[in-house]
Amino acid sequence: MSWQMAVVGAIGAAQYQQQGAIGKYNQAVANRNAEVAEQEAALIEKQSEFDIARFDKNFRKIEGTTRVALAKSGVVAGSGTAYKIAASNAREAELQRQIISYNSKVAQSRKIESANFARIQGNIARQSARLAQIGTLASTGTSLLAMSNFSSGSPQSSTYSQANYSFARSR
Numbered sequence: 001m002s003w004q005m006a007v008v009g010a011i012g013a014a015q016y017q018q019q020g021a022i023g024k025y026n027q028a029v030a031n032r033n034a035e036v037a038e039q040e041a042a043l044i045e046k047q048s049e050f051d052i053a054r055f056d057k058n059f060r061k062i063e064g065t066t067r068v069a070l071a072k073s074g075v076v077a078g079s080g081t082a083y084k085i086a087a088s089n090a091r092e093a094e095l096q097r098q099i100i101s102y103n104s105k106v107a108q109s110r111k112i113e114s115a116n117f118a119r120i121q122g123n124i125a126r127q128s129a130r131l132a133q134i135g136t137l138a139s140t141g142t143s144l145l146a147m148s149n150f151s152s153g154s155p156q157s158s159t160y161s162q163a164n165y166s167f168a169r170s171r
Contacts, residue, residue, distance in 0.1 A: 005147050012140025016133050023129020030122025034115040041111035048104030052097055059093045 066085065067077060075082045 019132045023126045026125035027122040034118040037115035041108040
């Protein structure tokens with residue numbers, strides 16, 4: 001085995017190792033991105049709980065203000081217009097809570113989907129690195145075979161060329 005073959009083999013081995021390390025690193029980055037997206041989904045859920053609580057607080061404050069205003073104007077609480085206003089406000093408050101909850105669930109779903117996509121990208125990066133490693137093995141093996149054929153003293157391509165030259169001269 002010549003020193004050139006040893007160098008080609010060493011370079012091939014180093015490239016193989018590096019490609020594996022790059023694939024593992026890219027997969028780890030993608031998995032980290034997935035974890036961050038899942039954490040963001042959990043934060044969105046907590047944020048929606050906070051938003052609903054804040055809305056309820058503001059709603060109770062507005063409800064109290066409305067009751068005081070109606071009482072000052074002499075309207076009897078719980079009857080006629082006052083009842084209609086209170087019922088309408090209650091329906092609107094429930095609708096707002098549902099909207100906040102729905103928007104939160106949509107945002108959470110998007111984050112979870114983003115996390116799943118990041119994991120898929122990580123797996124693809126790892127598989128791409130494995131394919132590159134296989135290519136490196138094949139390339140290195142081909143180079144070593146070619147070098148061993150050349151070093152044996154009678155390379156096939158040279159013999160083939162001489163046969164063609166002899167055949168062409170005889171015609």
